[in-house]
Structure formats: structure tokens, C-alpha cells
Amino acid sequence: xxPVAAESALTREVVDAVRSVVxxxxxxxxxxxxAGNELAYVKECIDSTFVSSVGxxxxxxxxxxxxxxxxxxxxxxxxxxxALQVAFMLAGVQRDEEVLVPALTFAATTAAVVHCGGIPHFxxxxxxxxxxxxxxxxxxxxxxxxxxxxxCINRNTGRVIRAVCPMHTFGHPVDxxxxxxxxADFSLVLVEDAAESLGSTVGGRHTGTFGLLxxxxxxxxxxxxxxxxxxxxxxxxxLGKRAKHLTTxxxxxxxxxxTHDAVGFNYRMPNINAALGCAQLEQLPGFLAxxxxxxELYRAAFARVPNTRIVAEPEGCRSNYWLQxxxxxxxxAGLRDEILTATNDAGLMTRPIWTLxxxxxxxxxxxxxxxxxxxxLERRVVNLPSSPHLI
Amino acid sequence: xxPVAAESALTREVVDAVRSVVxxxxxxxxxxxxAGNELAYVKECIDSTFVSSVGxxxxxxxxxxxxxxxxxxxxxxxxxxxALQVAFMLAGVQRDEEVLVPALTFAATTAAVVHCGGIPHFxxxxxxxxxxxxxxxxxxxxxxxxxxxxxCINRNTGRVIRAVCPMHTFGHPVDxxxxxxxxADFSLVLVEDAAESLGSTVGGRHTGTFGLLxxxxxxxxxxxxxxxxxxxxxxxxxLGKRAKHLTTxxxxxxxxxxTHDAVGFNYRMPNINAALGCAQLEQLPGFLAxxxxxxELYRAAFARVPNTRIVAEPEGCRSNYWLQxxxxxxxxAGLRDEILTATNDAGLMTRPIWTLxxxxxxxxxxxxxxxxxxxxLERRVVNLPSSPHLI
Numbered sequence: 001x002x003p004v005a006a007e008s009a010l011t012r013e014v015v016d017a018v019r020s021v022v023x024x025x026x027x028x029x030x031x032x033x034x035a036g037n038e039l040a041y042v043k044e045c046i047d048s049t050f051v052s053s054v055g056x057x058x059x060x061x062x063x064x065x066x067x068x069x070x071x072x073x074x075x076x077x078x079x080x081x082x083a084l085q086v087a088f089m090l091a092g093v094q095r096d097e098e099v100l101v102p103a104l105t106f107a108a109t110t111a112a113v114v115h116c117g118g119i120p121h122f123x124x125x126x127x128x129x130x131x132x133x134x135x136x137x138x139x140x141x142x143x144x145x146x147x148x149x150x151x152c153i154n155r156n157t158g159r160v161i162r163a164v165c166p167m168h169t170f171g172h173p174v175d176x177x178x179x180x181x182x183x184a185d186f187s188l189v190l191v192e193d194a195a196e197s198l199g200s201t202v203g204g205r206h207t208g209t210f211g212l213l214x215x216x217x218x219x220x221x222x223x224x225x226x227x228x229x230x231x232x233x234x235x236x237x238x239l240g241k242r243a244k245h246l247t248t249x250x251x252x253x254x255x256x257x258x259t260h261d262a263v264g265f266n267y268r269m270p271n272i273n274a275a276l277g278c279a280q281l282e283q284l285p286g287f288l289a290x291x292x293x294x295x296e297l298y299r300a301a302f303a304r305v306p307n308t309r310i311v312a313e314p315e316g317c318r319s320n321y322w323l324q325x326x327x328x329x330x331x332x333a334g335l336r337d338e339i340l341t342a343t344n345d346a347g348l349m350t351r352p353i354w355t356l357x358x359x360x361x362x363x364x365x366x367x368x369x370x371x372x373x374x375x376x377l378e379r380r381v382v383n384l385p386s387s388p389h390l391i
Numbered sequence: 392x393x394p395v396a397a398e399s400a401l402t403r404e405v406v407d408a409v410r411s412v413v414x415x416x417x418x419x420x421x422x423x424x425x426a427g428n429e430l431a432y433v434k435e436c437i438d439s440t441f442v443s444s445v446g447x448x449x450x451x452x453x454x455x456x457x458x459x460x461x462x463x464x465x466x467x468x469x470x471x472x473x474a475l476q477v478a479f480m481l482a483g484v485q486r487d488e489e490v491l492v493p494a495l496t497f498a499a500t501t502a503a504v505v506h507c508g509g510i511p512h513f514x515x516x517x518x519x520x521x522x523x524x525x526x527x528x529x530x531x532x533x534x535x536x537x538x539x540x541x542x543c544i545n546r547n548t549g550r551v552i553r554a555v556c557p558m559h560t561f562g563h564p565v566d567x568x569x570x571x572x573x574x575a576d577f578s579l580v581l582v583e584d585a586a587e588s589l590g591s592t593v594g595g596r597h598t599g600t601f602g603l604l605x606x607x608x609x610x611x612x613x614x615x616x617x618x619x620x621x622x623x624x625x626x627x628x629x630l631g632k633r634a635k636h637l638t639t640x641x642x643x644x645x646x647x648x649x650t651h652d653a654v655g656f657n658y659r660m661p662n663i664n665a666a667l668g669c670a671q672l673e674q675l676p677g678f679l680a681x682x683x684x685x686x687e688l689y690r691a692a693f694a695r696v697p698n699t700r701i702v703a704e705p706e707g708c709r710s711n712y713w714l715q716x717x718x719x720x721x722x723x724a725g726l727r728d729e730i731l732t733a734t735n736d737a738g739l740m741t742r743p744i745w746t747l748x749x750x751x752x753x754x755x756x757x758x759x760x761x762x763x764x765x766x767x768l769e770r771r772v773v774n775l776p777s778s779p780h781l782i
Contacts, residue, residue: 034437042433042663046425051618051667052611078469078619081640081657107640107651114654117508220443220661227442227661228469249472249498256731258745260498263505263753266472270611270618272433273661276442340647354649362654 010307010335011342014326017301018348018384021294026347027385030323032225034276036283041275053248055271061278062231068281069198069206071214071233073240076269076277077247080195080217080230084112084165086247086267087213087232090239091163091189093118098154098367100164100188102132103356104374108217109167109193110357110366121154121161122358122368125377129314130325130353131174132166133373134182140369141186152186157367163189168197168207170383171223171322172311176202176210183211191215195230198223199288199320200313208233213243223287223322223388224280226273290388291321297391298324298384307332324384326350333379340382353381401698401726402733405717408692409739409775412685417738418776421714423616425667426780427674432666444639446662452669453622459672460589460597462605462624464631467660467668468638471586471608471621475503475556477638477658478604478623481630482554482580484509489545489758491555491579493523494747495765499608500558500584501748512545512552513749513759516768520705521716521744522565523557524764525573531760532577543577548758554580559588559598561774562614562713563702567593567601574602582606586621589614590679590711591704599624604634609664614678614713614779615671617664681779682712688782689715689775698723715775717741724770731773744772 019025045051058076065074077083093099095117101109103122110120123140126133145161146153152161164183166174176192183190190211194200197207198216208214213236218229232243250264269277299310307329313319328336336352343350356378357363358371410416436442449467456465468474484490486508492500494513501511514531517524536552537544543552555574557565567583574581581602585591588598589607599605604627609620623634641655660668690701698720704710719727727743734741747769748754749762 032440032442034440034442038437039434042437043430046429046433049423049425050611051423051425052616053619054611079657106649107642107655108657111640111651111654111656115656219657220441220445225443227663228444228657228659249502251498255735256742258497258742259751260502260746261752263502264498265502265506266470266499266610266619268619270664272618272663272667276663344647351647351649355651360650361652 010332011338013305014339015342015346015348017305018343020301021297022348022385022390027349027390028387029349029351029383029385030221031387032220033287033387033389037279038276041279042272045272045275051272052270053268055274057271057274057278058269061274064278064281065231065233069209069233071209072235072237073233075232075240075243075247076274077230077232077267078269079219079228080215081108081112082265082267083215083230083232084108084193085115086243086265087191087215088112088116088118088163089246090243091191091212093162097160097162098157099162100137102167102374103358103368103371104130104169104353104377105167105193105357106354107357107360108195109165110363118162119159120357120363120366122366122371124369124371125374127373129172129174130169130311130377130381131172132179134175134178136369136373138182141182145186147187150187152188154367161188163191165191165193167193167195168200170325171197171200171320172313173197173200173202173207173317173319180210196222196322197320199284201318203316209235212236213239218277223320224277224284226269226277229269229273229277287388288320290391291386294386294391295321295324302326322386324386326382326384328380328382330376330380336379336382349385351383353378401723402729404696405730406733406737406739408696409734411692412688413739413776413781418740418781419778420740420742420774420776421612422778423611424678424778424780428670429667432670433663436663436666442663443661444659446665448662448665448669449660452665455669455672456622456624460600460624462600463626463628464624466623466631466634466638467665468621468623468658469660470610470619471606472499472503473656473658474606474621474623475499475584476506477634477656478582478606479503479507479509479554481634482582482603484553488551488553489548490553491528493558493765494749494759494762495521495560495744495768496558496584496748497745498748498751499586500556501754509553510550511748511754511757513757513762515760515762516765518764520563520565521560521702521768521772522563523570525566525569527760527764529573532573536577538578541578543579545758552579554582556582556584558584559591561716562588562591562711563704564588564591564593564598564708564710567598571601587613587713588711590675592709594707600626603627604630609668614711615668615675617660617668620660620664620668678779679711681782682777685777685782686712686715693717713777715777717773717775719771719773721767721771727770727773740776742774744769
């Protein structure tokens, strides 16, 4: 068999494996499902005229998110990027301070650092979880960082490194305990980007609750959606109160006066979007069960496809399996684009991982460690159709 | 009659005048009205699953806003604050550059300047329109500003003054022609905060279309609402395209790749909110007619109340009469709080003007001109119940 024919064989096997799980298609990468009280709750908003910044669904969505994640407080905001920006602000990130973020992430993580005046500093990812590599990060910080008076300084740039922000890639939990230990040892504030990991836990504890602040996203492609939306979660009730204040224009409560005691943001989630969220949250356990089932089917189907693996939750963790993740061996990485083309041409929507952040024009000059792990994953990762209602 | 009795008499007359127009109450300051296709369009979103960042209602809302305002392009975003921030960025406001804004405005105008790294520089307001005082601004700039190489420099601070941002207060059009002339003479970019003035025109041309960029708001308290939302409008199609790109994460179009060529924002308006907006736009002419009628009723009722006036549109302009505006004479300004208390106690919701921006903690050190006009208005303005369905 020639090498070209061998390559085509793998691609065909991938297409067949996906089709064996989700059928003939066409199927999207991830679609929301509105099979519950969405319309009833939205109608209630419209009938009551409370569609906007005040309303019972915002309060209810926040209370239910806090209860579900176990956080002391959840603050609903306009989206995950806004949540991250405010979380970084509350973490104390000042102008020109660095924040350690994975190079392998969606652009929101890095943009939010810049939005609050900070500078992203890129960290490598590990093979198993696709998340920040804790061992590499520790060795790297040992080589470039000094902790002086409780502040972490980057010896190379002379700047403060204020925070570290791991992200739970596609819902698969990162090794958060190891990163918590690094944050403690290097005086870094831990902010968790849990945009993709609603429903994912580590040792029974919800992702996003291990640091000072965590953030969630309810964009249309996420496990549950509010149209557009996100949340800040925290175990520090005072910080939660501050997050609410800053994201609702920092207005001081008064019967009629309009006074603001800080430069606030209009990042509130409208009530009509929270209404969708409340209906979606009711269905979350069902979505998660379906996504887990879908994972098992993909794992079984790809067990027969050589040089591939389906990412599985680490021991002691639960993944929400937001986006099912196929990883090619390095030996067949050259086939990634052929696989993407073949699956999409067959109506089975797949996509590669995001272009790594350090390659993007606005971040090319940002500090970084060796990123060979993330660069290898970038060549080899393909997300598969992941909607909960595919099965 | 003692002075105290005289004061109480005016307050009673104000309560009676408001009641004669809107009835016994309780009435809110401004409530939305959903009497059209709101639920049908939202249901369409939910049924189609397109509630989020892509969908036909976003495209339609943008096209209809452009058609209605006469702008070459309208870009729907998450709210008016976000619209202003991106408008200032596109106007070229760089870190530590100044932007001339009214002291008499909602906190969004100033917060947006800070969000893009700029410094608000406060301008006084005039009695008739409650908007920027063009004559005072011109005299002031003549005294403190130099134009060097096409750039306006503040001699006092040494900083660039990049832009001027008048706001059409409560929908009443500012003297935009005079401010256009100042912008031209002092090399300032004109950005119009038309958050409150959808439907307001100057010489038949819609507010927000006189500068390089304008911004709208569809917050729950506005003339039409999308729950939360705003828009950037511009006559420069290329700039409009850039606004769309920056507010939608600056993603480069590709079949599956995720590449971003700038630090973008997630400021898109979700499709479900745009669906509300499309239904609301259909009713806008009716809302405007009702609000104009309400203005006439207030004007007639207050013609009999001494030392007061109801703000009317300047000649050649149309106001949308978003918030009906009562202005007390300086001689009875001391009664403002009594009037606010009495009307609110009577279930007739009223409110004073915003606390002026230069008094707020975060803006106390910002540069400013003499603000005696705005300070006088601050003591004397009371907004009256203004919902279109009150009559």
C-alpha cells in the first residue's frame, strides 16, 4: 500500500467511525436543544415587560448557578469574555501586569487579559487533558520568576505576574490541584476559565471554584445557552457582591439618584436571556448524561481506528464532554486537514483546535514558555459532532 | 403666604399636573411595551435553535436600523456602553488621550472613554437642549487647545484631545451643527452618543449620523428595547465592517479555522435579543407618536404651573421625547427634592438628572471647563413618567 493510500484509509475510517455514532448527517458541531420551559419563561418575561436588567430570572439563574456549582455567589453577565475581564480586574490585574494563560485556548481568555490592561504570558499544554501543563509551568516559573514581598516578578520582563488562568479545554478538567499549588508557591491569583466546563468536576468539586474566581459561558455553542451570556463564580461572597456592582454600572442604590462609585461596566445579563438559562439549567443533567453516552460511543467506535484516541476524563474527574475530542498520533498528524475536509464534506461537522494564541498577530510579542506540547496538539486535535441530542 | 407654604403649593401643583396627564398611577418612569410580534419572533428563534450569535434577526435588525437612521451601516451590539467603547476605539482614541464629553450625561459615556484607555474631559451644557454648550466649548478650546499637525493638544495637560462626544439628552437633539463645526476647526473626531435619541432628527437627518460614528441603546428603559442591546451606526461602510469584526471577536472567516487578527470583543447582540428588536422597531412610529402626544399634554398641563417649563424640541429638530423633562426655575430649585419625594410617594415615578460626572469618585481628577450650566440644570431637572402607553 502506498503512503497516500494508507492516509486515505485512515480518513475513511474516521468518517465511518463518526457516521457510525451520529448517523449520515448533516450534523453540526454543537447545537443547543430547547425542549423544556424556554418559551414559557421567555413569554413570562415579555408578558411582565421585565425583559431587561432587572427581573426574577436573573436572580433565579444566579441562585441556581451558585447552588449547582457550589460557589458562594454567581453573577450572571453578558458573556464569558466579560466575565473573564471582570474576574481579572477583581484579581487585581493592573495595567502592564502579566497573566499566565494557556496558548491553547479560545481567544476570549487572552482578549480579556488585554481588556483589563494586562499582558498574556503563554503556558504550554499537556497531552492528557489538553490543559495547562503544571510540571512544565512549575519548572518554567522556577527559572524565570522571583517572589519578592509576596509579588511574583518576571525576571525577563521586570513585570509583575499577577495571576494564572488555566482553562478546562472542551470541558475536560485540567490538573487543577497542581496549578493551585503553583499559584500558592508563586503568589499568583488563581482565576479559572470554566467557560467550557459547566458540569465538569474534580474530586466532586465543580470546576471554576478552585481559585479566587471562576468564569462560565452560555454562548450558543455551549452545553447550555442563554443566547449570549456568562457568569462569574466565587466562594468569596464580598468579591461576588463587588462583581455584581461592577458589572451593573457601579450604581449606588438610591430611590432616584444616579451615582456611581467606580468606572463600571454594563455587563449585566438581560432577564430574557436569564429566562432561557433557567429553562436550560433544568435540562442540564439530561444533556450531561447524553454527552457522556456520546463519548462512550465515540470511544468504542475509535477503539478500532489506529493512531487515534478520544479524550477521556482524568481519574477522579468528571468531564462534561462538551466537545468530543479526537487526538491523532503525531505519525498521522499530516492527515488532519484531509480528515477535516472529508468529514465536513460528508456533512459531519468537525473542526481543529484554535490557532494557538502566540501565533495571532496581536499576541506575537507576548512572553511565552516553550510551547511544544500545545504546538503538537494543534497539529493533531479534531473536535467531533457533540450535540447531546445526536443520540 | 409664608415661603414654606409657597413651596409646598408648587409641589402640589406639580403632582396635580402630572396626575392630570397620566392618571392616578402607580406609573413607572418608562416601561417597554410589547404589543407586536415580540413573542412570535422569539418563538421563531427558539424553534430554529438560532438564539445566539448568528441568525437572521441580527442581520435584519442591523439592516432596518441602517435604513431607519439613514446610516450606511448599523452594527448591533450587547449594549450602548459597548457601542461607545468600540466607537471611541475606531475614532482612534489611544491610551491617555482625552475625549470631550458632557458632565451632564449617563455614566456610560464616560465609562466607555475609560474602557478604551482614554480620559474624559468634561464640557458644560446649555439650558435649552440640556446638551453640550457649543459656544462655551468653542471659547474654552480657543483658550486651552492648540492644533499642531492636525492633532488637538490640551496645553494644560499636554495630552492629545482626540474626540468630542455630544449626547442627545433624553432624546432632545443637541446643536449638532455647531459641534460639527468645532470638531472640524479643532481636528476632533466627532462621535455622537445617540443612546437616548432613536427617532430624533436634526434637519430631517437622524441623530447619530453627523459624526464619524454614532451609538444607540436598546436597554429596557429606552424607546425600544432588545432586553439589553445597542448599536454602532456610521456612514463609513469600511468602518462599519471593522466595527462588526471587532465586536464579534475579530475572527477571520474560514470554514473551520479559528484565527483572530486583532484583540476583539464579544459584544455581539444575540439573535433572540435582535428578534425583540425587530418587533419593537415595527412599533417605533407608534411609540414616537404617543410620546409626542404625551409631551403636548405635559406642556399644556405645566403651562399653568409657575416657574417651570417642559423641554421642547429646538426649531428644525424632532425630539423622540424619550424622557419628558421638567425644568424648574433657579428660584424654586430648592424644591426639587420635595417634588421628587411627593411625586414618587404619590406613585408617579420621577427622577432627577444624573449626578454630574465630575462629582463621581472615579472622575474627580479629570480635566474640565467651567460647568456652571450643567450644575444649575442638575439642581432643577426632573424627569416625568414617559411610557408611550400612558395615554
